[in-house]
Amino acid sequence: MKVHNFSAGPGILPADVLKQAAEACINFDNMNLSLLEISHRSKNYEAVMDESRNIIKELFEVGDDYEVLYLGGGASLQFAMVPLNLLSENGTAGYVNTGVWATKAIKEAKMLGNINVLASSEDKKFTYIPKNYEIPAGLDYIHLTSNNTIYGTQIKEFTQTNVPLVCDMSSDIFSRKVNAKDFTLIYAGAQKNMGPAGSTMVMVKKDALGKTGRKLLSMLDYQVHIKGGSMYNTPPVFPIYVTLLTLKWLKANGGIAWIEKINQQKADLLYNEIDRNSLFYGTVNKEDRSYMNVCFLMNKPEMEAEFDKFWKAANISGIRGHRDVGGYRASLYNALPLESVKVLVDVMQDFEKKFA
Ligand SMILES: *Cc1c(COP(=O)(O)O)cnc(C)c1O
Numbered sequence: 253m254k255v256h257n258f259s260a261g262p263g264i265l266p267a268d269v270l271k272q273a274a275e276a277c278i279n280f281d282n283m284n285l286s287l288l289e290i291s292h293r294s295k296n297y298e299a300v301m302d303e304s305r306n307i308i309k310e311l312f313e314v315g316d317d318y319e320v321l322y323l324g325g326g327a328s329l330q331f332a333m334v335p336l337n338l339l340s341e342n343g344t345a346g347y348v349n350t351g352v353w354a355t356k357a358i359k360e361a362k363m364l365g366n367i368n369v370l371a372s373s374e375d376k377k378f379t380y381i382p383k384n385y386e387i388p389a390g391l392d393y394i395h396l397t398s399n400n401t402i403y404g405t406q407i408k409e410f411t412q413t414n415v416p417l418v419c420d421m422s423s424d425i426f427s428r429k430v431n432a433k434d435f436t437l438i439y440a441g442a443q444k445n446m447g448p449a450g451s452t453m454v455m456v457k458k459d460a461l462g463k464t465g466r467k468l469l470s471m472l473d474y475q476v477h478i479k480g481g482s483m484y485n486t487p488p489v490f491p492i493y494v495t496l497l498t499l500k501w502l503k504a505n506g507g508i509a510w511i512e513k514i515n516q517q518k519a520d521l522l523y524n525e526i527d528r529n530s531l532f533y534g535t536v537n538k539e540d541r542s543y544m545n546v547c548f549l550m551n552k553p554e555m556e557a558e559f560d561k562f563w564k565a566a567n568i569s570g571i572r573g574h575r576d577v578g579g580y581r582a583s584l585y586n587a588l589p590l591e592s593v594k595v596l597v598d599v600m601q602d603f604e605k606k607f608a
Contacts, residue, residue: 256592258582259570262443302538312432321454327441343392346370351400378403380537399424405540405549447495450488519543547577
């Protein structure tokens with residue numbers, strides 16, 4: 253039975269990737285050993301690590317002025333590591349507050365230095381992306397969240413500035429083309445759009461590091477991890493491997509140009525239905541709508557229980573909204589096929605025919 257998995261995170265992975273991952277648990281690389289029981293210093297695993305670093309640079313089209321790390325602690329640890337490594341002792345960083353994750357990033361950074369919240373969409377429950385805000389001189393960096401997983405908004409055009417840009421791309425990394433060279437640091441927890449939970453990718457421009465005047469604990473210092481080739485300590489070997497398989501799947505199928513088109517088709521199909529269907533409405537500003545997380549509500553919330561029966565009968569999973577927004581959230585991550593969105597749209601149309 254095929255389940256249409258719209259989970260917001262951990263999210264859907266390609267079926268082929270799951271098969272290869274399962275095989276690696278039994279017999280990795282024809283070693284007759286499980287990936288889970290070999291040294292991370294083994295030649296076979298070192299090759300995984302090298303390939304995992306390189307494929308990020310390849311997909312982002314950046315050169316050797318950037319380093320790639322895979323760290324534990326989730327994207328949430330990066331809320332702390334970013335200011336620890338980039339905010340100088342008496343400096344100020346700018347943050348744009350577009351939701352729960354950005355709020356958490358701000359909270360951590362405030363414990364370490366001066367934070368200037370340049371713009372916020374909290375006044376309208378994070379249903380839009382603030383634009384054209386002023387950028388004061390002398391900021392150490394600006395922190396953005398490219399896609400707001402909970403509210404379903406997405407930055408379509410990034411701020412043009414000379415200030416170093418840092419971006420949490422956890423829920424839309426490699427879903428569309430971005431100009432990665434415009435960013436000093438990009439991070440993403442793998443479990444939304446590129447792998448399982450347990451590893452977080454950090455790509456950082458080398459020359460931005462070592463300038464804060466702050467003494468850092470080794471595990472919190474990007475430079476220590478860079479020097480160790482992301483193996484200063486034992487890395488999350490299995491999540492890194494499954495992330496590599498997922499990125500190789502993306503590359504083999506046509507890369508970001510290929511997936512961007514499909515992601516656009518999926519989002520257009522669903523948003524068009526939300527706008528057309530008399531029983532539903534979208535929750536965010538149209539021009540800021542996320543192509544990854546589609547949030548929508550029912551005009552008559554008392555009909556939700558009935559609608560839930562409908563989509564469950566169609567083997568749809570994971571579309572209940574986040575508790576902060578309610579209603580529904582369909583996550584259309586890279587591995588979700590267009591066919592699954594068609595099934596959801598059919599269900600919405602059948603439901604309208606029966607109940608409108
Ligand atoms: C899920 C998410 C996080 C938190 O990730 P963890 O790996 O659970 O720490 C941070 N930022 C964004 C945009 C997310 O979607």
